[in-house]
Amino acid sequence: EFAALTSFLAAHEQHALPAETELEVPLDPELILDFDPSAPHALEELAQVQLDVWQQNPIVVFGKVCGFSLQPATRRLREALAEIDLRVDATIIELDTREDGAIIENALRRLVPESSAEIPVLFLNGQ
Numbered sequence: 001e002f003a004a005l006t007s008f009l010a011a012h013e014q015h016a017l018p019a020e021t022e023l024e025v026p027l028d029p030e031l032i033l034d035f036d037p038s039a040p041h042a043l044e045e046l047a048q049v050q051l052d053v054w055q056q057n058p059i060v061v062f063g064k065v066c067g068f069s070l071q072p073a074t075r076r077l078r079e080a081l082a083e084i085d086l087r088v089d090a091t092i093i094e095l096d097t098r099e100d101g102a103i104i105e106n107a108l109r110r111l112v113p114e115s116s117a118e119i120p121v122l123f124l125n126g127q
Helices: 002-011 042-056 072-084 101-111
Strands: 059-063 091-094 121-124
Touching (some): 002 042, 002 091, 002 101, 059 072
Parallel strands (some): 059 091
8 A cells, every 4th residue: 555655646746645545544545556456457557656666765754844944854855865874866755835734644655654743754666
């Protein structure tokens, strides 16, 4: 579910979760997957989504801008990533610039319990 959500969000900036998204239950697969989850080969397609999302987005940051300047923790994380001189760009999802940012943040807390602390949250190859 986390890989599918990340794939959905990273694919297009316009992708957004509806305001009525229930966070206590798994996200509706038809909302975040671009294939029919009830199809005979759905498990294989889901496995491919999991491989593809982390190959295409090996570094994912869920952060906040907080007005016109970066939140200090997000700014420090971006600076640290820049200093490392990575060979790939990080996929950065700014939660407070999105209409669905609070929904995504709450979904992260459910899907990745160790992310229940402060934003930003950094994922390397989905971990």
